[in-house]
Amino acid sequence: MAFGYDTITPEPVSKLIDEFNRLPGIGPKSASRLVFYLLRAKREQSERLANAIMAMKDTTIFCNRCFNITVDDPCSICTNANRNERQVCVVEEPLDVVALERTGEFKGLYHVLHGAISPVEGINPEDLKIRELLGRLRVEPIEEVILSTNPNLEGDATAAYLAREIIPLGIRVTRLARGLPMGSDLEYADEVTLGRALQGRREM
Amino acid sequence: MAFGYDTITPEPVSKLIDEFNRLPGIGPKSASRLVFYLLRAKREQSERLANAIMAMKDTTIFCNRCFNITVDDPCSICTNANRNERQVCVVEEPLDVVALERTGEFKGLYHVLHGAISPVEGINPEDLKIRELLGRLRVEPIEEVILSTNPNLEGDATAAYLAREIIPLGIRVTRLARGLPMGSDLEYADEVTLGRALQGRREM
Numbered sequence: 099m100a101f102g103y104d105t106i107t108p109e110p111v112s113k114l115i116d117e118f119n120r121l122p123g124i125g126p127k128s129a130s131r132l133v134f135y136l137l138r139a140k141r142e143q144s145e146r147l148a149n150a151i152m153a154m155k156d157t158t159i160f161c162n163r164c165f166n167i168t169v170d171d172p173c174s175i176c177t178n179a180n181r182n183e184r185q186v187c188v189v190e191e192p193l194d195v196v197a198l199e200r201t202g203e204f205k206g207l208y209h210v211l212h213g214a215i216s217p218v219e220g221i222n223p224e225d226l227k228i229r230e231l232l233g234r235l236r237v238e239p240i241e242e243v244i245l246s247t248n249p250n251l252e253g254d255a256t257a258a259y260l261a262r263e264i265i266p267l268g269i270r271v272t273r274l275a276r277g278l279p280m281g282s283d284l285e286y287a288d289e290v291t292l293g294r295a296l297q298g299r300r301e302m
Numbered sequence: 303m304a305f306g307y308d309t310i311t312p313e314p315v316s317k318l319i320d321e322f323n324r325l326p327g328i329g330p331k332s333a334s335r336l337v338f339y340l341l342r343a344k345r346e347q348s349e350r351l352a353n354a355i356m357a358m359k360d361t362t363i364f365c366n367r368c369f370n371i372t373v374d375d376p377c378s379i380c381t382n383a384n385r386n387e388r389q390v391c392v393v394e395e396p397l398d399v400v401a402l403e404r405t406g407e408f409k410g411l412y413h414v415l416h417g418a419i420s421p422v423e424g425i426n427p428e429d430l431k432i433r434e435l436l437g438r439l440r441v442e443p444i445e446e447v448i449l450s451t452n453p454n455l456e457g458d459a460t461a462a463y464l465a466r467e468i469i470p471l472g473i474r475v476t477r478l479a480r481g482l483p484m485g486s487d488l489e490y491a492d493e494v495t496l497g498r499a500l501q502g503r504r505e506m
Contacts, residue, residue: 106403108373110361114354120347122339123332134397135326136355137362137371138416143324144359148352150318151340155348157314158341167341169312193338199310212342 111137163234165210165227167192175208182206184241188231188260190214190248198246206244209234214252215259221252223259231260235267242270249276315341367438369414369431371396379412386410388445392435392464394418394452402450410448413438418456419463425456427463435464439471446474453480 107115111133118129136144160166161173168174175181175195185206189195195208211226234240243264247253261271276294278287287295311319315337322333340348364370365377372378379385379399389410393399399412415430438444447468451457465475480498482491491499 106370106377106379107400108362108371110354110358110373111371114358117351117354121336121351123335128327130397130400131327132325133358134371134395136359137396141359143321144355147321147325148355150314150321151348151352151355154314154318154337155340155345158312166310167312167315167338169314173310175310191338192341193334196311196334 160210164208165212165230166195166208180205183239185244186231186234186238186240186242187244187246189246190253190256194246204244206242211247211256214247214256216252216255226256228260228263232263235264235269240269242272245271245273249274364414368412369416369434370399370412384409387443389448390435390438390442390444390446391448391450393450394457394460398450408448410446415451415460418451418460420456420459430460432464432467436467439468439473444473446476449475449477453478 114133114136115126115129118124118132119126124132136147157169158167159169159171161168161171161176163172163176166173166175170177182205185204186209187198187204187206188209188211189198190211190213192210195210198204198208209227209231211228211231213221213226215221215223215226231243235243243260245257245260247256257273261273264271275298276291277298278284278291278295284292318337318340319330319333322328322336323330328336340351361373362371363373363375365372365375365380367376367380370377370379374381386409389408390413391402391408391410392413392415393402394415394417396414399414402408402412413431413435415432415435417425417430419425419427419430435447439447447464449461449464451460461477465477468475479502480495481502482488482495482499488496
């Protein structure tokens, strides 16, 4: 009830505003706007949305090997014989898999941690799919683990933790490069990014 | 399919991303974020959201007198004997009624136009609840129409149109005051707002 409803907003309306408001990135104002949009839109659109929500929830699962979302377990990447089983790319979220696949540059397998270590938010290594990753390293022919957690505090902490666990196993551990993003402007780059770009400079 | 899906995102997931993406103010990136949030959230949350969408769509209607959203027709404002039937406040959207009620300053009735005149978007007077408003002015004891459409091009055009139609009926027509918003900074006020504030200045 973040918005302070009144007696005039019908209960089904304020209830839906509340539900939208519970979603990440949707504040009370955008929640109202969504609701009033649906109020005026065709019934079919609401139906399609409600059905899509339940269909997704009812038909998708997490792959038991890489923990990406999938309809079939194991997922289509894990069962694809053309993928390189010797490389595994470790990411925080299923969306990161989508982003990496879009590059077309990676042909190995994935492992989705479902988060990053964050003492502030109370997320510890045991809350992530880290034990499962270490288990895979024991039984799968993995030769390189590419740590692709986000380039921020939590992602770096998670990568450091994983490196400490994996390097002793004699497996190569790499991290995605830091530097200036394509199309960016050196003048506006923050000092950390620019510092990393300098450190990581390469021979032309 | 604004996002350019891939073969790895399961169809129920991309379908829900599409549906969220269809809503106003939700781009492909926020749509994905919502979907991946729901994927990980408890099933009950998805269920509550899906049910709230359909419940709202199935139980709310527009009041046949003022066209505000309501569960009962006529709505609770129209049937409230304590409201002043001689004043009607004309607004564009149901959300505007909520905003005005929150002020606690208005005790009259409302009339929701469901939009504003906008030749650019092809919205003409006959697409709004204007005929219905003029009908009310004929049969109800209305003495003042407070034009509370938005202070922008479309809202002003709509107000001007309504004034031309209503003034000849001998009914008082007023418009919400323009000026500097509370808590704002004169230095940063745009010239139109500041100009209107000057024109509308009042004796202390």
